[in-house]
Structure formats: C-alpha cells, structure tokens
Amino acid sequence: xxxxxxxxxxxxxxxxxxxxxxxxxxxxxxxxxxxxxxxxxxxxxxxxxxxxxxxxxxxxxxxxxxxxxxxxxxxxxxxxxxxxxxxxxxxxxxxxxxxxxxxxxxxxxxxxxxxxxxxxxxxxxxxxxxxxxxxxxxxxxxxxxxxxxxxxxxxxxxxxxxxxxxxxxxxxxxxxxxxxxxxxxxxxxxxxxxxxxxxxxxxxxxxxxxxxxxxxxxxxxxxxxxxxxxxxxxxxxxxxxxxxxxxxxxxxxxxxxxxxxxxxxxxxxxxxxxxxxxxxxxxxxxxxxxxxxxxxxxxxxxxxxxxxxxxxxxxxxxxxxxxxxxxxxxxxxxxxxxxxxxxxxxxxxxxxxxxxxxxxxxxxxxxxxxxxxxxxxxxxxxxxxxxxxxxxxxxxxxxxxxxxxxxxxxxxxxxxxxxxxxxxxxxxxxxxxxxxxxxxxxxxxxxxxxxxxxxxxxxxxxxxxxxxxxxxxxxxxxxxxxxxxxxxxxxxxxxxxxxxxxxxxxxxxx
Numbered sequence: 474x475x476x477x478x479x480x481x482x483x484x485x486x487x488x489x490x491x492x493x494x495x496x497x498x499x500x501x502x503x504x505x506x507x508x509x510x511x512x513x514x515x516x517x518x519x520x521x522x523x524x525x526x527x528x529x530x531x532x533x534x535x536x537x538x539x540x541x542x543x544x545x546x547x548x549x550x551x552x553x554x555x556x557x558x559x560x561x562x563x564x565x566x567x568x569x570x571x572x573x574x575x576x577x578x579x580x581x582x583x584x585x586x587x588x589x590x591x592x593x594x595x596x597x598x599x600x601x602x603x604x605x606x607x608x609x610x611x612x613x614x615x616x617x618x619x620x621x622x623x624x625x626x627x628x629x630x631x632x633x634x635x636x637x638x639x640x641x642x643x644x645x646x647x648x649x650x651x652x653x654x655x656x657x658x659x660x661x662x663x664x665x666x667x668x669x670x671x672x673x674x675x676x677x678x679x680x681x682x683x684x685x686x687x688x689x690x691x692x693x694x695x696x697x698x699x700x701x702x703x704x705x706x707x708x709x710x711x712x713x714x715x716x717x718x719x720x721x722x723x724x725x726x727x728x729x730x731x732x733x734x735x736x737x738x739x740x741x742x743x744x745x746x747x748x749x750x751x752x753x754x755x756x757x758x759x760x761x762x763x764x765x766x767x768x769x770x771x772x773x774x775x776x777x778x779x780x781x782x783x784x785x786x787x788x789x790x791x792x793x794x795x796x797x798x799x800x801x802x803x804x805x806x807x808x809x810x811x812x813x814x815x816x817x818x819x820x821x822x823x824x825x826x827x828x829x830x831x832x833x834x835x836x837x838x839x840x841x842x843x844x845x846x847x848x849x850x851x852x853x854x855x856x857x858x859x860x861x862x863x864x865x866x867x868x869x870x871x872x873x874x875x876x877x878x879x880x881x882x883x884x885x886x887x888x889x890x891x892x893x894x895x896x897x898x899x900x901x902x903x904x905x906x907x908x909x910x911x912x913x914x915x916x917x918x919x920x921x922x923x924x925x926x927x928x929x930x931x932x933x934x935x936x937x938x939x940x941x942x943x944x945x946x947x948x949x950x951x952x953x954x955x956x957x958x959x960x961x962x963x964x965x966x967x968x969x970x971x972x973x974x975x976x977x978x979x980x981x982x983x
Contacts, residue, residue, distance in 0.1 A: 484649065485656035493568055496663040498534070501547040501565040503662075504595070504628065505531035507653045508550065511646045517631050519550065522561060522591050522621050527554030535562075537583055544583055550593070560589045566596035567625070567663025572608045577620070581610070584618035592620040597665045599624045601701025602723060602731045625664035629657045630709040637716035667706035668857030671695050675855065678862075681746040681767035688736075688743040697738045697748060703863060704750030704763060707870050711754065714871070722751035722760045742767070754874070758881045763870060765851060765862075772866055774873035775846040780808075781884040789840045790829035792884065797822055797845075800877050805846040810838035847873045 480488065485503040490496050508515040509531040519529065535549045548563035562584050566572055572594055584592045598607040606622045632654050634640075641647040657664040673692020680686035686693065701721075708719040727734040742748055746768035751760045757776075764773040780789045790808070797804065802823035809817045820831045833840070849872070852865035 483655070484652040487656065487659045487661040490661045493570060493663075496661070497547065497565055497567045497570075500567050500625075500663050501563070502533050503653060503656055504565070505533055505548045505550070505563070507649060511641060511650050511653075512643075513641050513646075514632060514635060514650055517635065518623070518628070519552065519561070522593060523619075524550075524552045524559050524561070524590075525554045527552045527559070537587065539579070539583060539586075544579060546580055546583070549589075561591045561593050562589050564592070564594045566594075568597070568665065570596070571598055572596050574608050574610055577608050578610050578614045581614055581617040581620060584620075589618065592618055594620065594622045595625065595628070596622075597625050597663075597667075598622070599626060599667050599702040599706050601698060601705050601721070602727060605731055625657065626666050626706055626709050629654065629664060630712050632657070633713045634716055634718070666710075666857075667702055668861075668863055669699075670703075670855040670862055671699050672855075674699075674862070677742075678767055678853065681742065682770070684746070684768065686743045686746065688739050690743070693743060694735065694739050697742055698735060700748040700765060701735075701738075701750065703866060704752070707750075707763070707867055708752050710867055711752065711870065711874065715754065717755050719752055719754050722753050752870070754878070757878055758883050761870065761873065761878060763866065765866065767851070770851045770853070771848050772851045772869045773846055773848050774869050775844055776873075776878055776881070778843045778845065778881060779884065780840040780842055783886065786833045786836055786840050787829045790825060790832050793843050794822070794825055794829065796880050796882065797877065799880065800845075801847065802826075803847075804877065805848070806832060807844040807846070808832040808834075808840055809842045809844070810835065811841050812838070813841075845877055847877060 485499070487499075490499060508518055509529055512529070515529045516524075516526070530551050530553070532549045532551075534545055534547060537544045537546075546562045547565040550561045550563060552559040562580055564572070564577070564580055577592075577594065580592050583589075594606070594608070596607070600607055600622060604621075606620060608622075632650055636647070636650060636654060639647075641650055656662050671692065673695050677686065677690070677692050677696045680690065704721050708721050711719040724734065738748065746766060748765045748767070750763045752763070753760045758778055759776050762773075762775045762777075764775070765771075766773065778793065781792055784792070793806070800822055802821060804822040805819055806822060806825050807817055807819040818832050818834050824831055847869070849869045850865065852859075852861045852863075854861040857863045
C-alpha cells in the first residue's frame with residue numbers, strides 16, 4: 474500500500490469543504506471549539522470583549538425567534554462565574570464575504586432583547602483603528618448593544634504568538650491550538666490575510682503620479698482607509714515573526730474622531746501623493762514610520778534615534794555607525810542639531826563610514842537626533858504577491874527591521890566613578906605603642922579657622938519629607954554643624970541632665 478498518497482487525519486479537516494456556507498460553518502465550529510477547549514486562547518479572545526474569568530462554554534448556530542421570522546447567529550459564548558454569567562453572540566464570515574449591515578442590525582436588536590453582553594463579529598475585514606467596526610449602521614441602532622469586531626488575521630496572529638511563547642501549559646491543549654493554526658493556514662479554511670488595495674487603486678495611483686488627484690475623486694477615501702488597514706496587518710505580520718505584540722501608532726485625533734482624521738489623510742494623499750503610518754515594536758528605540766509616496770512609486774521606512782548627550786560630534790556619529798554593521802550602504806542618515814531650522818545634512822551610511830565629518834554642518838551646534846531612512850520601490854499591482862503594492866510594503870518593513878531597527882540600542886550615560894581621594898581608605902593615626910590613637914584626637918582643631926566645618930547629611934525627619942517636594946521622597950538635606958565658640962578647647966560638649974548629677978560627654982560627628 475502506498476502510504477505517500479494517504480491523507481493524515483486532522484482534528485479540523487479541510488477536505489470536503491464545498492461552498493461558502495460549508496466553509497463558514499466549519500470555521501465557526503473550529504474557532505468556538507478551540508475557544509472552549511484551550512483556556513489561554515479563550516481568555517485571550519474574550520478578555521478584550523469585557524468577559525470575566527470563569528468557566529467558558531461555546532455553542533454553534535444558536536436559534537432565536539423574532540416575531541414571525543427565525544434568526545440564527547453562527548454561535549454564542551458563555552462565561553460562568555459564581556452565580557452569574559457573561560454571554561456573547563457571534564457572527565462569522567469567511568473568504569471574500571463581508572458582514573451585512575442589515576444582518577448586524579438585526580443581531581444588535583437580538584442582543585438587546587435577550588440581554589447579551591456583546592455582539593462579536595468575525596470576518597476577513599481588517600480595521601485601521603482599534604474599536605472601529607467595518608460595518609456602518611444608523612446611530613440609533615448602533616446603541617442597542619455593545620459590539621466588537623475581530624479579523625481572522627488577528628485570531629491567527631494571537632494563536633501563533635501563544636504557540637511561539639508556549640503560553641499554553643497543557644500539552645494536549647497546545648496540540649489542539651497547533652491543529653487550529655494549521656487549519657487557518659490552509660486556503661480552504663476561508664481565513665484570508667489582507668491582500669487587496671481595492672478596485673479604485675489603479676485610478677488613484679495613476680492620478681497621484683500625474684499630480685491630478687482631487688480629494689473628492691472616487692475611491693480616494695477607500696484607498697486611504699485601506700492603507701491604514703495595511704499598516705494594521707503589517708503590525709500583525711511582524712507580531713507573528715517576533716512573537717511580541719506590535720501595535721500601530723495612532724494619533725490622539727485619530728482615536729477621537731476617525732472620520733475627521735481620515736479626511737485629513739485623504740487631503741494629504743491628494744495634495745502630496747503620500748500616505749503615512751507608524752508601528753511600535755516593544756523594546757525598540759523609537760516607532761517605525763512608513764511612508765508610501767505614490768508620485769515617486771517609493772516606500773520609505775524611517776526611525777529617529779536620539780543622539781548621545783556627551784562627546785564630540787564625530788564621536789556621536791561613530792556611536793551610531795558602529796551599530797549599523799549589517800545595515801545596507803544606501804541607508805540614509807540625516808543629522809539634526811539643536812535650534813536647527815530646516816533639514817540637516819543627510820548622507821548615506823557608506824559616506825558616513827568613510828568620513829563622519831560629512832554629517833556635521835557646524836561643530837559648535839550640538840547633535841540631537843539621527844533619522845535613518847531606507848527606501849525601496851513600491852509595487853504597482855493592487856493585490857498580494859510579487860509586484861504588488863501590499864507585498865512591497867510588507868517586504869520593506871521586514872527588511873528595515875531586520876537590517877536596521879533590531880540592532881539599534883539607546884544611548885545611556887556612563888555611571889559616575891568614585892574619585893581617587895574617596896576611594897582610598899582612611900588610616901587611623903597610631904600611638905607610640907602601635908595601637909590606634911584616641912578618637913578624640915582625630916577630631917579637627919576647631920580653633921583653626923582655616924579648616925572648614927564638616928557637613929552633616931541627614932535622611933530627613935517627617936517634616937523634612939513634607940517640605941522635600943511632591944514626589945514623596947525627601948532629598949538628603951545638607952547643613953553646617955554649629956560648633957562651640959572658637960575659644961572652646963575641646964569637641965566634647967558636656968550635657969547635664971536634670972535627674973542626674975554626673976556629667977555626660979557626647980562626641981559630635983566629624
């Protein structure tokens with residue numbers, strides 16, 4: 474028997490997947506089963522929805538009667554904690570099928586009527602702003618119940634990160650998660666990554682190159698919004714490779730009013746032919762800025778590094794160049810100084826390696842930052858694959874991070890060094906017999922006005938802490954010691970207590 478032709482048994486099979494309905498049912502069942510059986514993955518998916526910690530159970534194709542018609546969402550999730558429960562309705566779309574506004578409105582009404590905590594929608598539609606929903610419904614119906622959207626790309630990214638970080642403790646549950654990841658990676662599963670700039674891409678691209686694009690032209694807003702989705706998907710792709718959560722960097726105005734921010738981005742595209750985005754990778758020196766220049770057909774990835782705060786200008790340039798041993802020679806470096814007006818001198822990495830002085834316009838001005846930029850060609854096609862715009866952006870970000878960003882470390886000042894006179898231990902004067910002399914002989918002669926009084930450093934009383942500042946930590950307080958009159962012959966001050974007749978002597982510090 475030829476074992477090569479046999480198909481291995483899988484927990485979530487893709488064989489026999491027919492039309493869109495079958496694909497959707499299989500994907501819904503596989504997802505909800507993994508959410509219930511793999512505890513860590515289930516928590517990762519439900520916690521952003523507001524679910525509490527508890528026993529989780531999932532159901533497929535739940536049915537409800539709404540008047541004379543039947544409604545059948547794709548699933549439901551329940552979390553039981555104590556005597557209470559948290560529930561969510563689930564609506565799933567796969568492949569190129571988008572969520573239907575009328576269906577979402579009906580499910581929002583259903584969630585309100587049956588007191589579901591949230592409506593969860595899942596599809597291949599990626600959003601550019603967290604919390605935004607790809608479906609637009611009327612204002613009144615959007616307030617019927619809480620609703621949240623998750624893309625299949627997000628689900629796959631979370632599963633891959635948990636697998637890479639070994640977040641699932643139980644080996645059987647880890648195997649179930651691995652089977653689910655294999656299922657989502659198959660083309661028949663219906664889980665598709667972002668791969669299309671939309672039907673208006675060619676029109677907008679050509680108009681931008683000729684400088685004839687207008688903000689009111691058809692498709693400009695759609696292309697601008699899809700670029701924001703592409704930046705979000707780029708963050709997911711980088712998260713899968715690095716096994717850390719990479720997030721898009723969003724302006725506060727974009728979070729407050731996404732529609733208004735989108736309109737500004739549309740104006741920028743029509744005026745300058747450029748689209749912008751940024752990514753934040755944990756533990757890196759700065760965010761990665763992504764610029765798509767449609768007029769020049771270029772993709773630029775840039776990062777701004779803070780220069781050292783000490784050393785000569787050439788020393789600061791060499792500090793940066795030493796970290797870029799594996800970076801390409803065509804990497805552009807722009808140096809910025811304090812009180813600078815306009816752009817600073819820019820050179821390639823090869824030029825900076827040969828002569829660091831080329832990045833120094835004025836040695837008297839302090840170098841503050843270095844901006845590193847790597848430029849590559851932008852693909853013209855709208856889809857994904859070789860020669861596409863989507864693939865050119867993904868490739869540019871991956872190369873920029875691997876060759877430049879991951880090698881950069883922030884500058885840190887050198888720790889303070891102990892002075893030589895303080896490092897040497899003090900020797901006690903010895904008496905004639907070799908034993909240490911009396912402590913009283915070590916005290917300074919206070920009659921000698923040429924010798925300064927010692928400073929007493931105290932940790933501070935509670936009253937001192939209140940006057941130290943708002944940070945709640947009192948700084949050491951330095952004060953001058955008050956000694957006796959210059960005519961006093963000794964540093965041992967007599968102190969008489971009212972209930973004793975003998976005289977006690979207290980040696981003062983110093």
